[in-house]
Amino acid sequence: MTWVASAVDSRYGVENLPYGVFSTPNDSAARLGVRIGDEVLDLRRVAESGQCATCPTCSALRAPTLNAFMARGREVWSTVRGQVQSVLTDPGMEPHIRPMMTPLAKVTMHAPFLVADYVDFYSSEHHATNLGRMFRPDSEALLPNWKHLPVGYHGRAGTVVPSGTPIVRPQGQRRTPDGEIVFGPSARLDIEAEVGFVVGVPTVLGHPAGVDEFREHVFGAVLVNDWSARDIQAWEYVPLGPFLGKSFATSVSQWVTPLDALDDAEITAPVQDPEVLPYLIEKDRYGYDLRLSVKWNGTEVSRPPFADMYWTPAQQLAHMTVNGAGLRTGDLYASGTVSGPAAHQRGSFIELTWGGKEPVTLGDGATRTFLEDGDTVELNATAMGTEGRMIGLGEVVGTVHSH
Amino acid sequence: MTWVASAVDSRYGVENLPYGVFSTPNDSAARLGVRIGDEVLDLRRVAESGQCATCPTCSALRAPTLNAFMARGREVWSTVRGQVQSVLTDPGMEPHIRPMMTPLAKVTMHAPFLVADYVDFYSSEHHATNLGRMFRPDSEALLPNWKHLPVGYHGRAGTVVPSGTPIVRPQGQRRTPDGEIVFGPSARLDIEAEVGFVVGVPTVLGHPAGVDEFREHVFGAVLVNDWSARDIQAWEYVPLGPFLGKSFATSVSQWVTPLDALDDAEITAPVQDPEVLPYLIEKDRYGYDLRLSVKWNGTEVSRPPFADMYWTPAQQLAHMTVNGAGLRTGDLYASGTVSGPAAHQRGSFIELTWGGKEPVTLGDGATRTFLEDGDTVELNATAMGTEGRMIGLGEVVGTVHSH
Numbered sequence: 001m002t003w004v005a006s007a008v009d010s011r012y013g014v015e016n017l018p019y020g021v022f023s024t025p026n027d028s029a030a031r032l033g034v035r036i037g038d039e040v041l042d043l044r045r046v047a048e049s050g051q052c053a054t055c056p057t058c059s060a061l062r063a064p065t066l067n068a069f070m071a072r073g074r075e076v077w078s079t080v081r082g083q084v085q086s087v088l089t090d091p092g093m094e095p096h097i098r099p100m101m102t103p104l105a106k107v108t109m110h111a112p113f114l115v116a117d118y119v120d121f122y123s124s125e126h127h128a129t130n131l132g133r134m135f136r137p138d139s140e141a142l143l144p145n146w147k148h149l150p151v152g153y154h155g156r157a158g159t160v161v162p163s164g165t166p167i168v169r170p171q172g173q174r175r176t177p178d179g180e181i182v183f184g185p186s187a188r189l190d191i192e193a194e195v196g197f198v199v200g201v202p203t204v205l206g207h208p209a210g211v212d213e214f215r216e217h218v219f220g221a222v223l224v225n226d227w228s229a230r231d232i233q234a235w236e237y238v239p240l241g242p243f244l245g246k247s248f249a250t251s252v253s254q255w256v257t258p259l260d261a262l263d264d265a266e267i268t269a270p271v272q273d274p275e276v277l278p279y280l281i282e283k284d285r286y287g288y289d290l291r292l293s294v295k296w297n298g299t300e301v302s303r304p305p306f307a308d309m310y311w312t313p314a315q316q317l318a319h320m321t322v323n324g325a326g327l328r329t330g331d332l333y334a335s336g337t338v339s340g341p342a343a344h345q346r347g348s349f350i351e352l353t354w355g356g357k358e359p360v361t362l363g364d365g366a367t368r369t370f371l372e373d374g375d376t377v378e379l380n381a382t383a384m385g386t387e388g389r390m391i392g393l394g395e396v397v398g399t400v401h402s403h
Numbered sequence: 404m405t406w407v408a409s410a411v412d413s414r415y416g417v418e419n420l421p422y423g424v425f426s427t428p429n430d431s432a433a434r435l436g437v438r439i440g441d442e443v444l445d446l447r448r449v450a451e452s453g454q455c456a457t458c459p460t461c462s463a464l465r466a467p468t469l470n471a472f473m474a475r476g477r478e479v480w481s482t483v484r485g486q487v488q489s490v491l492t493d494p495g496m497e498p499h500i501r502p503m504m505t506p507l508a509k510v511t512m513h514a515p516f517l518v519a520d521y522v523d524f525y526s527s528e529h530h531a532t533n534l535g536r537m538f539r540p541d542s543e544a545l546l547p548n549w550k551h552l553p554v555g556y557h558g559r560a561g562t563v564v565p566s567g568t569p570i571v572r573p574q575g576q577r578r579t580p581d582g583e584i585v586f587g588p589s590a591r592l593d594i595e596a597e598v599g600f601v602v603g604v605p606t607v608l609g610h611p612a613g614v615d616e617f618r619e620h621v622f623g624a625v626l627v628n629d630w631s632a633r634d635i636q637a638w639e640y641v642p643l644g645p646f647l648g649k650s651f652a653t654s655v656s657q658w659v660t661p662l663d664a665l666d667d668a669e670i671t672a673p674v675q676d677p678e679v680l681p682y683l684i685e686k687d688r689y690g691y692d693l694r695l696s697v698k699w700n701g702t703e704v705s706r707p708p709f710a711d712m713y714w715t716p717a718q719q720l721a722h723m724t725v726n727g728a729g730l731r732t733g734d735l736y737a738s739g740t741v742s743g744p745a746a747h748q749r750g751s752f753i754e755l756t757w758g759g760k761e762p763v764t765l766g767d768g769a770t771r772t773f774l775e776d777g778d779t780v781e782l783n784a785t786a787m788g789t790e791g792r793m794i795g796l797g798e799v800v801g802t803v804h805s806h
Contacts, residue, residue: 116560116561117559117560117561119646122643143641143642144578145578145638145639145641148576148584149576149638149639151639151642151643151646152643152646153556153557153643153644153645153646154556154557154558154559154646154650155557156520156557156728157519157520157560158519158520158728158729158730158731158734159608159728159729161608165608168608168609168727170726170727171611171725171726171727172725172726173551173552173680175547175548181551181680183680183681183682205562205564205568205571205652206571206651208574229726232726235548235552236548236552236554237642237643237644238546238548239546239554239640239644240525240554240555240556240640240644240645241556241640241642241643241644241645242556242643242644243522243554243555243556243557244722244723244725244726244728245726247557247723247726247728248609248726248727248728249608249727277576277584277586278586279586319647320647320650322574322575322647323573323574323575323632323635323647323648323650323651324571324573324574324651324652324806325559325561325562325647325650325651326561326562327561328561331561403727
């Protein structure tokens with residue numbers, strides 16, 4: 001039980017404790033914080049209050065991004081998390097800790113970590129099947145490689161932005177239905193609701209990370225909105241994949257949820273058939289039962305279930321490195337659009353509106369197929385934390401601005 | 404005329420002066436240097452010898468990578484280049500400058516810059532046509548979008564390595580001709596000889612760099628070997644593009660040639676038909692007459708001509724940012740394989756051996772289709788410098804090691 005009143009019935013209780021980077025009106029330096037209830041605990045001040053100014057962990061906690069702390073490894077992550085939980089539940093610590101806390105409403109949030117490489121997967125069978133049906137109606141919905149490997153590609157790390165960053169509608173080339181090549185603002189601006197995993201501990205080039213080493217390397221999870229301009233993407237993507245249809249912006253939550261907070265959200269992942277190659281076989285195969293929510297101008301239009309994902313984050317990590325590609329601290333890899341089997345579980349608007357043919361109606365009676373200027377999309381997720389208390393994953397919000 | 408004797412008949416004379424990062428046995432700190440003949444001029448010592456310890460340019464010259472200097476912009480780049488040319492041609496400066504120089508043979512070279520995002524284009528018409536003929540023999544060799552936009556995709560920035568780094572043969576999945584899915588070391592390991600451009604001056608997210616702003620943003624050029632595992636790539640790349648077939652390693656030269664050194668290598672680029680969209684139309688359309696050389700275990704097997712490229716680096720930059728994607732200092736974008744119309748001008752082994760069907764014979768009588776363990780590939784390039792003197796672009800060397 002924590003002494004922080006706003007945390008008692010919150011999805012940001014002591015079971016959660018995500019990490020972020022913030023500043024305050026009185027101190028504009030970006031620094032690490034932990035969210036507890038509706039407040040932020042200043043980790044730089046916690047580190048400075050100790051007697052260990054020179055130890056690497058305290059140095060990492062005084063840095064302006066999470067990267068140095070994430071590089072320290074699981075033992076340090078667990079120790080620090082345990083210490084934070086301890087001071088937030090010991091009433092005797094309140095007089096010491098209270099001055100290091102600031103209400104969320106008074107802080108400015110920043111990008112939580114410096115993104116090294118950004119990889120986007122395509123690991124929901126329902127999503128891949130939906131897109132296959134729409135784009136290749138006369139063929140098998142899933143391509144032949146899809147059940148043998150987690151299909152993925154590299155995105156643009158430099159345009160990963162924190163929640164709240166305005167999304168400028170991209171311009172680009174597209175081909176009209178009668179074959180004309182035109183230029184202008186995207187007319188089919190979409191979202192992809194995804195879950196991302198952040199690498200803490202790097203590898204050496206040439207040495208793959210094994211499928212059972214996921215917890216050694218991955219620090220935590222974020223929510224991701226992989227904004228997508230479907231018209232730009234459709235024209236450009238053959239044969240080398242998506243490029244400008246995705247690279248204008250990818251939003252991530254301001255808070256990184258540590259894997260330790262998701263232990264009780266682990267759930268057996270779907271059985272894979274055909275059997276995968278040995279490097280993708282997990283001793284303990286699990287996914288995470290994260291329940292996503294997609295709000296469009298305030299109306300919840302979808303509840304994608306992450307528990308259904310065919311490929312797990314451990315398999316994605318193993319696949320991404322099996323060729324010897326090195327990991328760096330700050331590498332971000334996202335799941336691909338999370339879609340469930342039901343219509344109201346689809347994580348992109350192209351699926352929800354079936355290619356723009358079936359508009360959705362929002363709470364104010366307005367109808368939509370793709371995003372209009374001024375529209376706001378908000379992603380949230382909940383998961384089971386310890387002691388039967390639900391935790392929340394930080395929201396991802398973005399508003400579309402005209403070019 | 405320089406007073407540096409080794410530079411007099413060199414392709415690294417005062418017309419060239421590429422930048423790199425080096426250390427010496429006596430001083431293991433990585434620092435900036437300029438190559439002149441067979442020697443390296445220590446820019447940190449040059450900066451320290453001045454009276455301006457606090458000016459941003461001198462700080463940038465004392466940094467361990469080129470990034471801070473590249474971020475300073477064209478005016479600073481030209482000023483520093485002019486000053487270095489001046490001291491290397493004024494015999495009166497020799498006593499002051501000589502102690503700041505080290506023979507190349509005594510230095511250790513490091514990665515010249517920290518790569519932000521890495522983009523790989525596909526801009527040689529001959530290369531795209533050759534691959535289309537091999538992979539889609541019954542269709543048009545070029546896909547419909549190819550002449551409307553420079554097709555490209557993001558690669559893995561974290562595995563861009565400097566020349567000399569050993570290349571570990573990647574393992575991965577592939578499909579055999581009879582449809583079996585197998586795992587093992589790539590059996591079709593290939594190269595791609597390319598030219599890369601390095602961004603110095605960033606942009607703001609949402610603000611494209613115009614096609615005529617190339618020289619404002621781009622600092623210089625490197626040679627690139629985009630190692631490619633063709634069997635892994637062929638199985639994985641539909642529908643999201645190349646991933647593990649490329650991400651194990653991309654080699655770049657240790658020396659970055661400033662654009663100013665390539666002024667006299669500018670050449671009118673090929674006429675484009677059909678006409679491109681306005682954002683890709685250049686006031687002054689030019690490419691660079693760089694003559695590449697590909698050596699396989701010491702035998703020159705190809706001489707790809709960069710002058711033939713259909714899409715110019717200025718068009719690539721404009722396209723890459725037209726959707727509002729921001730540029731960061733250290734962004735690297737490569738041309739795609741450079742191939743000319745003739746058989747001995749092809750920049751990849753899959754083209755040179757026509758999919759492995761026509762082996763090449765090396766100088767020692769050995770034949771090759773794809774790379775064997777122990778093989779070494781060396782890329783070089785020459786270009787016309789000022790005053791009719793040829794300059795060299797730093798070599799890219801890599802040796803294949805077994806997994």
